[in-house]
Amino acid sequence: MKHHKLLGLLLAATITAGNMLHMSVSAAVTGDINGDGSADSTDLSLLQGYVLGNSELTQTQAKTADINGDGKTDIYDVVKLRKTILASDRSIKYTAVTDKITTGYTDAFKKLSVNDGGSAVTSTTELKTALSPYLSEALVNNYLTKYNDTFFSQSVLLVKPVFLTSSNYQKKKIYTTAECGCSSSYAGTYTTKNVTSYLNIRVEHSAASESIGRIPPNAIIPVSYGNGQWAHVTYDGISGYANMDYMQKISEPAPSYEFIPDLKVDSIKYSAGKLNITASEFKSTATDFAPAILIQTTISKKDYYANGTTWSVTITQPPELKYDYPLAKARLDAVGWDLQAAFKSAAATTYYGQKPDMPQTTDYSLEWYADYGFTNGKGNCYVMAAMFCEMGRLLGYDVHLISGKVPLKDGSMGAHSWTEVKIGDTTYVCDPDFAHETGNNGYMITYGQSGTWRYVKELVMD
Ligand SMILES: [Zn+2]
Structure with missing residues (x-):
């Protein structure tokens, strides 16, 4: 997986506020x-x-x-x-809390630059002024209840709204091709279109094939693959194929994230008339992405002198994340930290076809395939290639998971996955499934090399 691009979240919001001393x-x-x-x-x-x-x-x-x-x-x-x-x-003594706000924020919050939008407030009136541009009236009222006149008689509140753009954290969408040739680019949630009585679920991608189920009008239909004409559907426990002429997409598959970010205040220091707050982004254990975060920092009023100093908030990014593949690490510990040993181990995986045996998912990631293989000891070409890809990366190699097609025995093209390993200016192919199926060398071969498959590369999956 190419490392996600983290937000350019470095920010220094300079806001006029009072002096603080402690x-x-x-x-x-x-x-x-x-x-x-x-x-x-x-x-x-x-x-x-x-x-x-x-x-x-x-x-x-x-x-x-x-x-x-x-x-x-x-x-x-x-x-x-x-x-x-x-x-x-x-250093200033402080207490800090952050609230994740999933609803009730305004467009102004969405547009809020990370360099802007912080305030030091000393009264409910100032708090209302500070929050109203960003939060709904109901949310502002909640904060006015939390930070009331009694609070402000003792304390000063620093509030800093931060908006995290979810697309920066989403896993790159990966489209895969099923063995029938259908693409996961059609995946999502559909409903019926121009259906008055029912839509057939058929056993094949064909109107002539047997109907094994019926979808009523306006039903909610999850789709995993499609080819523009036929969709892989599951309805009422029945899986099969439905005619896409009578279906319309109502939502894309739910996004999955590299990680869920949150923020914490690390320190508050006073120096040369300036109050410096440092905060950092960290990986949250939460499962849902919350884009709007309100940092609230309380300092005591007796440490606060309102005669015009400035304060700034600096939010630092977490250090660049290294590949975190615990199952691949365990496999390398078992077989030895060696690229060829990793290849042999991946190629020794029991073959397990994608359809109908492999479970379906909308999260077709490198990690999903690799985890499946390491956990179950079986899988298809995607699984074997992903396992090798993760192990190769832990060994420090520039490895990528490739999706494409190779010719089948009957002359048609079938979906296939392999890896590319880049060493210097040379791109090698490492194809554990090729080695598994043919018994020939699939390690460090090159495209077009005789005795190998004719690879048609479609996309890099990570
Ligand atoms: Zn299909």
């Missing part, structure tokens, strides 16, 4: 009035309270509180301490 770690302890090892907003509160005459300091504390060392503890020390805290680099 000094959780500090080497310098100037201004550490309460003696907890750091000078932070708690010390500033203590100092302000003292200067305003609202609270007392001990003698030691009062001495520490003379920040500028002029022998007095007054408003100038408050100003100095504030500057000291603002100038330092520090």
